[in-house]
Amino acid sequence: MLPVPRVGIVVVAAGSGTRLGAGGPKAFVGIDRHSILRHALDGVFAAPEAQVVIVVPEGREGDARTEALEASGDRSDLVTVVTGGATRQESVAAGLRALWGDVEIVLVHDAARALTPPEVFSRVVGAIDAGADGAIPVLPVIDTIKRVAGEEIVAAVDRSELASAQTPQGFRRDVLDAAYAAASAEFTDDAALVADAGHAVSAVPGHPLAFKITTAADLDRARHLLAAAPEPASPRVGVGTDVHAFGGDGTLWLAGLEWPGEQALSGHSDGDAVAHAIVDALLAAAGLGDIGTHFGTDRPEFAGAHADAFLGRTTELLREAGWRVGNVSVQVQANRPRFAARRAEAERALSAALGGAPVSVSATTTDGLGFTGRGEGVSAYAVALIAAA
Numbered sequence: 001m002l003p004v005p006r007v008g009i010v011v012v013a014a015g016s017g018t019r020l021g022a023g024g025p026k027a028f029v030g031i032d033r034h035s036i037l038r039h040a041l042d043g044v045f046a047a048p049e050a051q052v053v054i055v056v057p058e059g060r061e062g063d064a065r066t067e068a069l070e071a072s073g074d075r076s077d078l079v080t081v082v083t084g085g086a087t088r089q090e091s092v093a094a095g096l097r098a099l100w101g102d103v104e105i106v107l108v109h110d111a112a113r114a115l116t117p118p119e120v121f122s123r124v125v126g127a128i129d130a131g132a133d134g135a136i137p138v139l140p141v142i143d144t145i146k147r148v149a150g151e152e153i154v155a156a157v158d159r160s161e162l163a164s165a166q167t168p169q170g171f172r173r174d175v176l177d178a179a180y181a182a183a184s185a186e187f188t189d190d191a192a193l194v195a196d197a198g199h200a201v202s203a204v205p206g207h208p209l210a211f212k213i214t215t216a217a218d219l220d221r222a223r224h225l226l227a228a229a230p231e232p233a234s235p236r237v238g239v240g241t242d243v244h245a246f247g248g249d250g251t252l253w254l255a256g257l258e259w260p261g262e263q264a265l266s267g268h269s270d271g272d273a274v275a276h277a278i279v280d281a282l283l284a285a286a287g288l289g290d291i292g293t294h295f296g297t298d299r300p301e302f303a304g305a306h307a308d309a310f311l312g313r314t315t316e317l318l319r320e321a322g323w324r325v326g327n328v329s330v331q332v333q334a335n336r337p338r339f340a341a342r343r344a345e346a347e348r349a350l351s352a353a354l355g356g357a358p359v360s361v362s363a364t365t366t367d368g369l370g371f372t373g374r375g376e377g378v379s380a381y382a383v384a385l386i387a388a389a
């Protein structure tokens, strides 16, 4: 039974695209061989795991499900598709009604911001986790701004007091639900609606790639950016390290094995430094951040989790990004446990967790030097090779 995500992402894609002038709903216009919606969903599914509610024009629900199946890999169980309304706000409201009861944090994201990098989602969730009622990604205003009356320039506006709002815009679920229930006016974004309900909304750094595809020029810009994006060279290598101190509760888990009679390692998970070093090496090779990006302490489902959970999810993340695991080499630096008799067993366990990719495990001591030599903890160093799937 997979854990229910505590984050819900409402992807609003029900707009008509009038300003784009493509003659149909903007979300289904192609940037390249993929639609605006598909590119948006690729970013959503590379973000921390969430329920994904996709809001689309009436009659396009089936197309949206197809896009979602392709973007979500084998996580289509996280996807709900609903029909939008006449305004963005009505579409968001329809999406909110489809959220699961366990969802505590809601991100509302414009499908039109199709190239938004995953780290923007993480920054917004992090701000809510840090206590904000709401948080939105913003960019500084770079043009000189004027106040106008028709064709008359009335005054200059101090751009240092301004910012350009992007999405995903994130909120505590109870705050957003209450604000939408009380809304008595139309707002162009959810931050304005929540602020009108009396809540403070914080700003986090946005990203230039999170621009909204509104006009034909924006679509050309997106097409040029994707055309210019070089196919990532294959194969690629990554390196990862991890350290954990002894002193944890229960039994030692290391290199995917349980070690009865040995001191346990401490940490948010089971402290398996070997598995965590491999995770960092694989994510580094794929350019997908690091273990904190995807398995931070804000992810309760990984509290106490063992190697198979970490390595299985990492393998999924790589697959979703178009990579497969080539092989991994990892070295443990510790006085205990003694690996010689169980090295092959460890290699089998780690390989199984990586979908069968070959894993070599070696172990060494530091001849009494450093914290590992004093028996205070364990270090692990991993190198990973990945290739285009």
Ligand SMILES: Nc1ccn([C@@H]2O[C@H](COP(=O)(O)OP(=O)(O)OP(=O)(O)O)[C@@H](O)[C@H]2O)c(=O)n1
Pocket: 012, 013, 014, 015, 016, 017, 018, 019, 020, 026, 027, 055, 084, 085, 086, 087, 088, 089, 091, 092, 109, 110, 111, 112, 113, 212, 213, 214
């Ligand atoms: N009734 C609407 C209107 C907008 N949106 C979504 O809200 C986001 C921002 O809206 P915008 O960029 O204005 O999209 P459109 O409304 O399609 O564009 P236009 O205003 O040019 O018609 C888009 O992802 C759009 O799909 C929506 O879900 N439902």
Ligand SMILES: C[C@](O)(CO)[C@H](O)COP(=O)(O)O
Pocket: 088, 110, 164, 165, 166, 167, 188, 189, 190, 212, 214
């Ligand atoms: C929500 C939004 O993308 C934040 O900048 C923007 O307000 C959408 O505005 P639009 O008028 O619906 O394009």
